Amino acid sequence: MMSEQNFIYAIFAMCGVMLAVKVIPILFCKEKIKNTFIKSFLEYIPFAVLTSMTIPEIFHSTSSVVSATIGFVVAIVLAYIGQSLVIVALSTTLVVFIAEQIMHMMNIL
Amino acid sequence: MENCTSVIKPKGFMKGFKDGIPIALGYIPISIACAISAIKAGLSFGVSELLGAALFTGTGQQAAINLLKGGETAIIMYAITLFVINCRYMLFAISIAQRFEKGMKLWQKILFGILNTDEIFGFAMKEKGTLSPSYLLGLGTSPYIGFFVGTTVGSLVTDLLPASISSALGIILFAMFIAIIVPAAKESKSARGVIFIALALSVVMECVPTIKVYLDASWIIIICAIATSLIGAWLFPIKEEGGK
Structure with missing residues (x-):
């Protein structure tokens, strides 16, 4: 693992990148982006990033693949029926917690 | 009339601040979870606070922590990762800049740019007409406070959490990502x-x-x-x- 000192430099670098993408276009770009391809590309980036960050990493995010899979399904169902972000996040965590307690009791965790 | 937008008007600022409170409340669990994974990755309290305050983004912070856990990583890699994850902000920045009130000052634009997030952008774009600097800065301030409070709480409680709770919390950010992805897919x-x-x-x-x-x-x-x-x-x- 990187030393904390170096990680602090990395934080400054990342902060600089954030400022560049968030501030510079506000100051200099008066024109709307007309190019459909670039517009679509930028529009899709968040979904693509979030999907690739979640899969497959979510399955290794708890103590067991089983509890993580249960959480994964619960999150999808809750999000699908239109629950808010906070509700989805907290309920999923709670379900995983309960599932892991049950697994402990059954001695399978 | 020259200075009509050069000062922050309390009324507009407070309206924005209030509109930002639901966003702030949503950020608290996210930033708590981010801070917990930062501390678990081995960062000290101060560095975890710095990370949250400097980036003000759950997704970017999680990506940075993943890189940190992945081993020795060049600083340029952190910068590239954050750029890719956040290049959508260029689009947000350009479209929201068209709605700024005429005469918005440079420092107000810079400050709003720093405070802007997906949720703030989404909220601001729902408002009709031009957006005053006072309102926009108010709208950005309460979520930033919420995020910072969450980061602090998360950084402080990590060591106190029993393993069972911290294991379950491992999934919270991914659940949040799913809560963003699924409704978009449905729509x-x-x-x-x-x-x-x-x-x-x-x-x-x-x-x-x-x-x-x-x-x-x-x-x-x-x-x-x-x-x-x-x-x-x-x-x-x-x-x-x-x-x-």
Whole structure:
């Protein structure tokens, strides 16, 4: 693992990148982006990033693949029926917690 | 009248601040979870606070922590990762800049740019007409406070949490990502297509063992995201303004 000192430099670098993408276009770009391809590309980036960050990493995010899979399904169902972000996040965590307690009791965790 | 926008008007600022409170409340669990994973990755309290305050983004922070856990990583890699994850802000910044009140000062634009997030952008764009600097800065301030409070709480409680709770909390950020992805997939065919492509690529990358020998997880995410968005932009170009 990187030393904390170096990680602090990395934080400054990342902060600089954030400022560049968030501030510079506000100051200099008066024109709307007309190019459909670039517009679509930028529009899709968040979904693509979030999907690739979640899969497959979510399955290794708890103590067991089983509890993580249960959480994964619960999150999808809750999000699908239109629950808010906070509700989805907290309920999923709670379900995983309960599932892991049950697994402990059954001695399978 | 020259200085009508050069000062922050308390009334407009407070209206924005209040409108930002629901966003702030939503950020608290996210930032708590981020701070917990930062501390668990071995960062000290101060560095975890700095990370939260300097980046003000859950997704970016999680990606940074993944890189940190992945081993010795060049600083340029952190910068590239954050750029890819956040390049969508260029789009947000450009479209919201068209709604700024005339005469908005440079420092107000810079400050709003720093405070801007997906949720703030979404909220501001729902408002009609031009947006006053006082309102926008108010709208950005309460979520930032919420995020900072969450970061602090998360950084402080990590060591006190029993292993059972901290294991369950491992999933919270991913649940949040799902809560963002699924409604978009439900609503729009093209988002559904893009998510499916990303999913397929991720699974392929995960299943082909040689890929992981040469590329670490953050490169895989970046490559998947860029490839997916390129394919998406090619297959499902967005036609009119706001259309999906």
